[in-house]
Amino acid sequence: MAGGGKLFGLAATALKSNFTSLQKPYKLNFCMTYLCQSRCMICSIWQMKPQGELTIDEIRSFTKKNNSFRWVNLTGGEPFLRSDIVEVARAFVENCKDLYVVTTPTNSLCDLKMVERKIRDILELGVPRYIMTVSLDGHRELHDKLRGIPGNFDKAMENYKMMLGIKKDYPNFDAVFGYTMSRLNLGQFEQTFQSVKKFFPDIEYTDFHINLAQTSSMYYKNGAQSVSPIGEEASMEISQMYSKRKRLLDPMHLIEDAFMRKLITFAKSGKPPMKSRGLDASLYLDSWGNVYPSIMWDKKIGNIRDVDYDLANLWHTPIAEEVRKEIMDGKEPVEWTACEAHQSLVGNLVQML
Numbered sequence: 001m002a003g004g005g006k007l008f009g010l011a012a013t014a015l016k017s018n019f020t021s022l023q024k025p026y027k028l029n030f031c032m033t034y035l036c037q038s039r040c041m042i043c044s045i046w047q048m049k050p051q052g053e054l055t056i057d058e059i060r061s062f063t064k065k066n067n068s069f070r071w072v073n074l075t076g077g078e079p080f081l082r083s084d085i086v087e088v089a090r091a092f093v094e095n096c097k098d099l100y101v102v103t104t105p106t107n108s109l110c111d112l113k114m115v116e117r118k119i120r121d122i123l124e125l126g127v128p129r130y131i132m133t134v135s136l137d138g139h140r141e142l143h144d145k146l147r148g149i150p151g152n153f154d155k156a157m158e159n160y161k162m163m164l165g166i167k168k169d170y171p172n173f174d175a176v177f178g179y180t181m182s183r184l185n186l187g188q189f190e191q192t193f194q195s196v197k198k199f200f201p202d203i204e205y206t207d208f209h210i211n212l213a214q215t216s217s218m219y220y221k222n223g224a225q226s227v228s229p230i231g232e233e234a235s236m237e238i239s240q241m242y243s244k245r246k247r248l249l250d251p252m253h254l255i256e257d258a259f260m261r262k263l264i265t266f267a268k269s270g271k272p273p274m275k276s277r278g279l280d281a282s283l284y285l286d287s288w289g290n291v292y293p294s295i296m297w298d299k300k301i302g303n304i305r306d307v308d309y310d311l312a313n314l315w316h317t318p319i320a321e322e323v324r325k326e327i328m329d330g331k332e333p334v335e336w337t338a339c340e341a342h343q344s345l346v347g348n349l350v351q352m353l
């Protein structure tokens with residue numbers, strides 16, 4: 001199926017999820033590795049020394065048995081610390097025939113020549129869309145402080161420049177900056193944007209994605225920290241940024257636009273705008289094969305290693321049904337992150353519009 005057909009397939013599945021439960025999830029958030037060389041103040045993943053993560057053979061088995069994914073977020077840790085990232089992407093592209101989009105964040109701390117080679121290799125696999133997010137939480141001084149790495153801001157600029165070069169060769173590739181708003185950088189977005197503009201005069205607000213810092217004991221390992229910027233100030237800051245964004249007709253942009261609109265109200269009230277589609281449209285798979293309804297919810301429903309890598313063996317167990325009931329009853333943890341919100345939006349179209 002060509003890119004247009006796969007986009008249509010993704011849209012049709014998302015539409016269907018408005019009216020009925022899906023038999024199989026179409027969106028996967030997969031943490032390829034918890035390895036990370038950053039030193040972020042809002043996340044403790046970097047303190048882990050992960051061992052026994054899923055091997056490439058296990059990932060291949062998983063993708064062969066679970067090939068319904070149309071949208072895969074290959075995240076980390078730092079994804080490019082996984083030396084076989086191209087093979088991981090290949091497993092999804094080759095086995096998930098309807099795959100439309102792959103997304104990957106990066107902290108810009110790996111060797112950029114290696115990163116460029118691997119991005120180009122992934123694009124050569126023929127995925128219809130590949131979107132990279134370059135993490136950037138502030139202007140030079142602030143970003144380096146929040147990330148605990150001197151020079152990280154300049155590396156991020158270098159990385160983005162490299163990605164603009166790739167974009168010229170591959171129209172299906174895109175790169176945006178990912179800004180995580182927390183209590184520690186509240187009120188600093190505009191200054192950050194202007195500092196990037198000095199490097200890239202054509203940069204637009206549309207080239208930035210904003211997430212709010214949130215807590216997750218099993219993912220960010222920051223359960224005890226209070227990093228959330230929820231409140232009037234955060235809401236205003238996002239609203240100002242949103243008003244400067246271009247309106248584009250691209251489907252991924254339209255979803256991002258809707259995410260931002262809801263983020264403004266979420267930032268103010270702290271109340272999720274709609275129910276999650278976890279364990280229906282999507283799931284979170286950690287680096288050891290544990291399956292959760294979402295990145296934020298420490299409610300493990302099983303491990304793919306225990307069920308021959310076949311999600312079907314976990315999807316309708318009593319614990320999975322219990323989680324779905326909790327979602328219906330509004331008992332899931334408060335969250336509104338892009339990883340989870342995008343499928344909630346397209347699965348709740350009436351509320352999205």
Ligand code: SF4
Pocket residue numbers: 036037038039040043044045046076077078107135
């Ligand atoms: S936020 Fe990202 S870059 Fe920072 S420690 Fe966590 S995984 Fe690493």
